[in-house]
Amino acid sequence: MHVEEIMKQDVITLQPTDSIVTAHQLLLAHRIRHIPIVDEDYSIVGIVSDRDIRDASPSIFSADENQDILNKNIATIMKSPVITVHPLDFVEEVARIFYDHEIACLPVVSNGVLVGIITEKDLLYTLIQLTGTHIQGSHIEVKVPNRPGILPEVASVFGNRGLNISSVLVYPYKNNPEYKILVFRIQTMNPLPIIRDLRQAGYELMWPNNIPEPKL
Structure with missing residues (x-):
């Protein structure tokens, strides 16, 4: 899956000369956490987050602190360069x-121009879709030898039972490369019939592994 399939294309942006208070108002109004900063050609020159604005804002406990800081240009607090x-x-x-990079947002750029944005939330939602957890069903984990052709072999057991597979993931078994x-x-x-089929085919189930052999 490519970034263009999950990115948001309607991106709220500001220019470096816009004020910090304007950025704060946009974050609140649109319930977002990041705003890309672009120049006249819509090329990205920086990014600002809600945390950047909180850090720059005067303390509510200090009446003597300069309240005019929020009127400064967003360029004074934006992060640059941008990944x-x-x-x-x-x-x-x-x-x-x-x-x-321990970040929560990535601008999407094509030919030097900002075309979208992707966030941690977008990635988590995509993970839900890719793993099929948004579809009702059963979760089965099978320990197999690490050799070519093993995936279609195991998948054929599900096919023989006429079951539709929503998703398949593959990950290492502890630190054992075998x-x-x-x-x-x-x-x-x-899942009881397919559990029986997998066991009869000689596969070891990691989950569920506490269900007894179904009786015929």
């Missing part, structure tokens, strides 16, 4: 950027 992504970047690669875990979301509320 950006491209619309055709893969979502899973972008997730790594969020993690590595095995991996296949995670299936299947569209059935009664």
Whole structure:
């Protein structure tokens, strides 16, 4: 899945000469946490967050502090340079950027122009869709040897039962490179027959692993 499929294209922006108070008002009005700062050509030059504005705002406990600070240009508090992504970047690669840089928002830029924005919330929603957790069904984890062809072998067991697979995930088994875990979301509320089929086929279930062998 590409970034362009999940990014928001209607982006609220400001220019560097706009005031801090204007940014604060926009954040509140639109219930957002970040505002990209762009120049006349809509090229991104900075970004400001609700935290940046809180840090710059005068303390409510200090009457002597300069209240005019909120009238300063947003350029005085914006973060620059800005980490950006491209619309055709893969979502899973972008997730790594969020993690590595500990950020909550990424502007999307194409040909030097801001075309969208993606947030942590967008990524979490996408993860829900990719894993199929928004669809009613059952969750099954199978420990398998780490060898070519193992995924279609296991998937065929579900196909023989006529079950529809909502999603499949693959992740390592602890620190043992000889095995991996296949995670299936299947569209059935009664997983007992497929659990029996998997066990009879010789596969080890990591979840559910506390259900006894169904009786015929």
